[in-house]
Amino acid sequence: MKNLKITTFSACGLFLLLVSLDTLIGIALWWYFVLIITWFLIMAMGSFSMSWNFYLKAFTSKKNIKEKKIAITFDDGPNSKFTLEILKILKRYNAKATFFCIGKNIEKHPEILKVISENGHAIGNHSFSHDVMIDFNSTENWMNEIKQTDNSIQRIIAKKTTLFRPPFGVTTPKLAKALKVTEHDVIGWNIRSYDTIIKNPKHIVKNITKQIQPGSIILLHDKQINVLLVLEHLLQFLQKQDYQSVTINELLNEK
Ligand SMILES: [Zn+2]
Known part of the structure; x- marks a missing residue:
């Protein structure tokens, strides 16, 4: 701002x-x-560019962190093909992640949202519709998008989320106004995997691992066909390098 x-x-x-x-x-x-x-x-x-903090303050990484902790985030779920498989992989590596869910997908797969929460991962709001024209919304429409998804999450897991990630990573003055009222922490990323563009999972993993440092926030999507392979290789790398994958909430509170 x-x-x-x-x-x-x-x-x-x-x-x-x-x-x-x-x-x-x-x-x-x-x-x-x-x-x-x-x-x-x-x-x-x-x-x-969320890191510019132009229209609102966004959290894109944890700076000057002592411990080797990072946060893996998944956007656009819950997804019936991949989200549960992702949870199994995370469990095997004892890793925690954050899922930025779309309200309409939560309504379709409430049982998956429950399992995400039961496994100790964090859940964030990623709008209700994720419509391609969403960035032209009025403040009132943004409020509806955010509140509708908050309500779905609260109804299903009986917990309120304080996290919000703007669809497409785009911020506008109208969204900033809405978020001032709803008081969510806005979460971006500093490592974009390009998993929706790059086809080869090896290239995606390389693209992520070469940028990793303590406090990084990694963007992945739990709707991509290559997400399971990417996650498995990423977690292997993190294990070898002694990195711990934690939820956004834990990273935010890290000293
Ligand atoms: Zn998205």
């Missing part, structure tokens, strides 16, 4: 400077276009 204020303040200042220069010596019209386009590009980039 601080960066948004600095950008808007600077853009207003530069605009006034251009107007003054125009009055004094006369300047070409395209100077105004350059200013408007630059401002627009910065605003758009702020939407797509």
Whole structure:
């Protein structure tokens, strides 16, 4: 939010400077276009990069952490093909993870949500619809999306989630307003696996492991066909390197 204020303040200042220069010596019209386009590009980039903390404060990794702890996160479930298999693998390695679930998928598979919770993993809100046009929502529609999913989670596991991950990792001023009311902790990531784009599981694992350091948050999806292989190899790597995979809540509270 601080960066948004600095950008808007600077853009207003530069605009006034251009107007003054125009009055004094006369300047070409395209100077105004350059200013408007630059401002627009910065605003758009702020939407797509959660680590900029542009519209809201997001937690994308735990900085300066002493212990070798990281958090694995799975988006877009619960999924009837893969989520339960993922839970089995996590159990074998004694690893904990965080699942950012979509409300409409929770309604389809409430029993899977229960098992995730019973296995000691954390559950976060990832909107109700995850619609492709969701980022054009009004504040009121965002509130509905968030509350509906919160209610589903609470009804099924009798626990309230305090975590929210924006669909597509995109943040907007309207979403920021809604989250100010709902008071969720916004969770991003600092290691994107590109598991929805890269086909070869080995390449996905390599892409993750070369970036791992204490406090990392890894983004995976429990709807991808290669997720089981990727997870197995990732957990083997973590075990060899003495890393512990914990829930987002544990990582947040780490000193
Ligand atoms: Zn998603």
